[in-house]
Amino acid sequence: MQTSLNKDKTQTESPERIFHHIVGKSPGSTLVFFAGIHGNEYAGVKALNTVLSNIDSEQIKGEVYGIYGNIKALKEKRRFLDSDLNRMWTTEQLAVLKQKPEFNQEQLEQLELNAFIIKLLSTNSRPIYFIDLHTTSSKTLPFITINDALINRKFSKCFPVPVVLGIEEYLEGPLLSYLNKRGFVSLGFESGQHTDPEAVTNCEAFVHLVLNCSGVLKEPVHKSLKVYEDYLKQSSEEVNSTFEVIYKHHIQPKERFVMEKGFISFQNIEKGTLLAHSNAKPLYSNYNAKLFMPLYQKTGNDGFFIIRPIPPVFLKLSEFLRKIGADSLLTWLPGINWQDKNLGILKANLRVTRFMAKSIFHLFGYRNKQIDETHMLLYNRERVAKKHLYSKEPWY
Template sequence: MPTARTAIDTHLKRILGHIKGREPGPVLVFFGGIHGNEPSGIQALEKVFDDLSRNPLSIKGHIYGIAGNIPAILQNRRYLEKDLNRTWFREDIAALERGEQTPITSEDRQMLEILGVIRDLLKAHEAPFYFIDFHTTSSKTLPFITINDAMINRKFARNFPVPIILGIEEYLEGPVLNYINEFGYVSLGFESGQHASEEARVNNIAFFWLSLVFTGALQEEEVEDFNTYFAELKQSAANNRNFYEITERYAIESGDTYEMIPGFSSFETVKKGNLLATHNEKQVVAEKKGILFMPLYQQQGAEGYFMIRRIPKWVLALSGALRKFRAEHLLASLPGVSWKDREKSQLIVNLRVARFYSKAIFHLLGFRNRTLDQNHLLIKNRERAARNELYEEAPWY
């Protein structure tokens, strides 16, 4: 059992670091330890802020490092009462702030404190904002990025030499980045490697420095090891810069017994019929050939594994073109599809009428899907909230 950290001997605070630049510029907000058993993000933030304090550079804008679930970090547990990265629902937050939700958990308190920091930053600074959430996985993995598939997220993520995963927000409810995406700012998750590995810490540090350069907070020539950082990530990702989308989530309920068969890693191809896990003493096998993603090798978690597939480049190009010309408005003219309200940011799909429509069509146009009931989908336009105009002067736009 790892020794629990203490606030006294680690100096762990909510604000791990803040660098104020000499000139106006972007505001970068990094999160580490949203899951308490993922120390690499915290370690990387502490290291880079220490380096920056010792060697001030010509930074533009502001850089912040934010600690996540501090009580869970101190006990090296994913969470104490409930997953902090599944609690970010506007209705629940409003109920908490009105004092209507009881009992209040440790994660509720952490969420409200982090939310207070986010609100303070949004009030204190002018855009553009970049929110980056550092994570690690319980299995071996290539480093990768997860994004809500707005074009500004996609364009920014393309700068990094790692694979990019689209569509995870359709399968996970309540992550902090889903909440932040509603503000329309660039936000992404970076999964740097396996929990507590040195490779994960190194990858987070590299990602931090590359982020400073790609956002324009720092000039490339000022980062002495820029090429080394880029090469480290590229090598760690095995030269994989493909886009993928989630196609399946294997869910685990509270109280279930689940054990992944040893040896699987993310991005591993599995064949139909491969034994993957045991769930409540029953065997779980792959229903078809696919690419395994984030197999669960820890005690806490609600996802046994995901399956993904690679997105061809022509599909990505078509998707960008259709969104540019606002082709989503054609959807409302299709049988079984109608706008939910006058804002035209969400569509209701009647599956009894539109049962032959593919989810892929909605994905191309920038919509995410959520099941309302057996016969209806609610699809929400990711592009509607994206504040593209704030990033038009960014070097990557």
């Protein structure tokens, strides 16, 4: 479906895009919740309607937004209509929008969302928190996904649920990566399975905790805070480790992918476990690890992921190396040069990097994307992170 757009491409958001906006009586941080980026994921919308409807401006310092993601897809209860709105936020795709005379439905949604983001960033000099609320097609523990920046890691520690790093290496164009490139705290929360009522309750508890931890509440409700923490601890089965993605099965166009029945996220799997079939051929695990987000819906091209826990000592070491700016040492290696030092982007020759474990780059904060047959780009979120905005926040 293509639609012409005659008005300025920097159009403002439609009135229905912002379904909650609470402006406090005193200055403070800005908290932005996105819900329904995928139109078959309602838990975030329901949770925000329940929680934010019961909060008034007298309780708030700063501002709180509830933003619809894919409005048309939500109305039709579909993940998307023309293209996945959470895979469209690359520099290249956004540049193409400026040249297009016609747009599909998700591109229209993206134009409005981007107009809101640009306007917000241009008029705000205080800390901004971006929270993207989701659910999954498989049964899962509630969990957080983040781009691997220290400000995201620190803020994620406020919540008693597992955290998954590194998914940005395996996804092309998610909204959170777009926001992280601008240096702001941005995290995703997956509250449970699409149709499970507990996913809504998990999301409500998480929204309450975000309101408290971000400092936008004038008087944090500590008694209630423990109730929500205990609820999420129980829902996550006391799992609060940090994991990283080590593999993804990407479904190709016209591939017939069928996940084996009964798998759930964070389930232990052994090497040789039959996970799915691709074009009638069996797919087995090559790892002793955990299965993550197995696909049990017809739309989407992320068949399944495999994750493993990151040792705490590795997390501490990587934090130390990043704080002292040790990543500059990588440019001493042959075949590795700055693509853009200010943005923290290295260009590396694959003939060199194939002899280096991914974990080495991860220590220094770099996640990679191959760009052609000979080179890849390595991205570091630390060099663009707006640490100065958050350094006085209570969680920092």
